[in-house]
Amino acid sequence: MSELAELTESIKNGKRKIAVKIVTEELEKNTDAGELLAALVEGMDIVGQRFKNNEIFVPEVLIAARAMKESMTILEPILVTAGIKPEHKVVIGTVKGDLHDIGKNLVAMMLKGANFEVIDLGSDVAPDAFVKAAQESGAEIVAMSALLTTTMPSMRETVEALKAAGLSTKTMIGGAPVTRQYAEEIGATGFAADAATAVDMVRDLVSA
């Protein structure tokens, strides 16, 4: 197996020490940083697909995402020097009143893994905080999550606040009680049923 294939495999299996070792050694050998990034992204893509197909669950994704994150810590400065940077920005957070951020963190990690710049506002984020972050960052997408039906109205308020601020930012929603129909009802651009679909959806939205 080539080193790059091994790197993909180590992400897929959440072997962070192996992943970090390969990235470090390959950089010493002057392997192209872009190729290393592609191998890492491929690993996270496989993780996303397996999660979508119910072959693995949240803990496995978290372990894989940690391997990805630690590898990126080493790779990122080299990518910056080489002028390789994420092309698209996404603002993400759980909506006002909702403290449940495991799903949101999963989406954020997988978006980073797919080489998007993620501005993570954390949890319990007020509509105007989403607006401010979207304005300041110029992000193309604002992604929101809610686990409770009690906090779903905050999604509607956030979508309305972004529109009222005159932003053309696309919006995407997700979380256990959230449906495509609700996205249509509140005028959100997109809906994703799980973290892997969220990555596909962001890819679609930025290329649309």
Next chain:
Amino acid sequence: MDGNSSRTVGVIACGVLERELGALARFVEPAPVCVVLEQGLHNEPEKLRCELQRAIFAMEAEHPDVTDIALLYGICSRGAEGVQADRCRMALPRAHDCITLLLGCRQLYKEYVAQHPGTYWYSPGWIDTGFQPGPGRYKKKHQEYLEQFDEEDAEYLMEIEQGWMQKYNRAAYVDVGVTGDPEPDIAFTKQCAEWLGWDMDRLHGDAKLMQDLISGNWDDERYLVLQPGEWPKFVDDDRIVIAATGEFVPEKSSRSKGFSCQ
């Protein structure tokens, strides 16, 4: 509803309210037919919908004397959305979840959570599940991870688990005063709160909402009353649920990826 004794209520309840139902049903005449479903189905809303629908049809088929079905549920992650009866009238409280049923009032729930957004709820039924945040849950979850991952990864997953708990700051214990001596449950909640570094609050709930529901005393303000063929639809305003007709088309949620209702 007129409280006419020729009507018999069939109750379908979540296991988390089983103790409350057992105590309250004794006061209802004629005695309601009670069916209790497993607690925790809301974690997979499609599964809850499927089990609930199955229980409604079974109630209608097996108990011809039942004229009215009371669902001791909230909309529960939208798992109660879309269910319908063929023959009976049916009602469910205008509630997001069981905390409204325990507090007895949805406005009170809304106000409490707005005032204390970091609240995690404890009740007799929730404590029975053995999975409320606290030292016991920590131990169980840690053991579960150790069976699947190496020690370092298990530690990391526990850090994440504790991470979300740190977003909460309050354990609120609520009962409706019918489930026996509350002291052991209060002591348990206190112990969990101390272990987690949270404040603890003890709330006295109100059984009236549940009592009236299972007695068939349904008004439109507190309950959604459905005619045969109608189903509850979630709305994101203070009504919480409205009646809908026609085909209910379920959407797959992230929580029920592998589930299909056979």
